[in-house]
Amino acid sequence: xxxxxxxxxxxxxxxxxxxxxxxxxxxxxxxxxxxxxxxxxxxxxxxxxxxxxxxxxxxxxxxxxxxxxxxxxxxxxxxxxxxxxxxxxxxxxxxxxxxxxxxxxxxxxxxxxxxxxxxxxxxxxxxxxxxxxxxxxxxxxxxxxxxxxxxxxxxxxxxxxxxxxxxxxxxxxxxxxxxxxxxxxxxxxxxxxxxxxxxxxxxxxxxxxxxxxxxxxxxxxxxxxxxxxxxxxxxxxxxxxxxxxxxxxxxxxxxxxxxxxxx
Numbered sequence: 001x002x003x004x005x006x007x008x009x010x011x012x013x014x015x016x017x018x019x020x021x022x023x024x025x026x027x028x029x030x031x032x033x034x035x036x037x038x039x040x041x042x043x044x045x046x047x048x049x050x051x052x053x054x055x056x057x058x059x060x061x062x063x064x065x066x067x068x069x070x071x072x073x074x075x076x077x078x079x080x081x082x083x084x085x086x087x088x089x090x091x092x093x094x095x096x097x098x099x100x101x102x103x104x105x106x107x108x109x110x111x112x113x114x115x116x117x118x119x120x121x122x123x124x125x126x127x128x129x130x131x132x133x134x135x136x137x138x139x140x141x142x143x144x145x146x147x148x149x150x151x152x153x154x155x156x157x158x159x160x161x162x163x164x165x166x167x168x169x170x171x172x173x174x175x176x177x178x179x180x181x182x183x184x185x186x187x188x189x190x191x192x193x194x195x196x197x198x199x200x201x202x203x204x205x206x207x208x209x210x211x212x213x214x215x216x217x218x219x220x221x222x223x224x225x226x227x228x229x230x231x232x233x234x235x236x237x238x239x240x241x242x243x244x245x246x247x248x249x250x251x252x253x254x255x256x257x258x259x260x261x262x263x
Contacts, residue, residue, distance in 0.1 A: 004073040006036035006205065010234050010261040012069035012082070018254040020086035024094055026232035026244035028066040030169045030202075031136060034227055037205040038134065039070040042212050048076055048102040052131050055120050057105045059113020060138035060167060061095035067103070068092055076102040111144025113137060114164060118154040121162035121222070132217055136165045140172030143181045148193070154222040155194035162222040163212060164195075167202065169231040173245050190224045202227030234261045 045053040084090035095108030117135035232238030
């Protein structure tokens with residue numbers, strides 16, 4: 001089993017996106033540190049079939065390649081699985097599928113992941129389970145009314161075992177979020193809906209882990225970490241560039257990107 005690090009996750013993202021000649025690179029790179037913190041330090045998952053394991057919903061499902069990288073590094077999927085990414089008849093598509101070992105929720109229809117996570121957190125309470133539920137959402141998803149319905153539901157039921165992480169990279173498919181539909185200040189909006197709200201550097205794994213460790217999951221409101229990230233983090237020519245939401249890399253771009261993330 002390889003060491004689980006954000007650097008290795010980024011390299012896998014680049015390798016697999018180049019091999020499959022698909023996009024969604026920048027959004028996957030943006031959450032590499034969040035995913036590394038979750039799977040390396042935070043999530044209590046002794047095995048993917050442990051009934052009391054923590055649950056993760058990757059609501060921004062188009063960043064699934066970062067998740068696949070972590071599952072591979074954990075030893076829960078094989079190299080052959082990883083190398084089937086976006087291949088014919090593969091379970092490993094651009095968006096995650098719950099048929100994959102280690103993935104509990106099929107996602108990709110943006111704005112719906114928090115609803116699944118809130119229901120799962122309420123289910124854990126009804127079962128008197130100590131498991132936590134994490135959900136990673138994009139800032140673009142916060143344009144969706146369905147997300148705010150789930151925000152109200154979770155606050156009403158005081159789902160203290162629910163932790164949302166908002167990947168605040170400031171971009172979505174066809175523009176910068178502030179221009180498409182501004183939600184600034186993001187933290188104040190979640191706080192106004194009754195959530196325990198924290199702001200963190202989304203590329204500082206220690207800060208992410210410390211913030212989660214400080215949360216009271218036994219009582220009180222649900223929690224949200226507003227994680228400030230850089231779209232395309234780690235690859236200079238991708239950072240904060242809209243085109244890398246959906247464009248694949250040329251051979252030259254791939255080689256430069258790999259040099260930068262492995263330096």
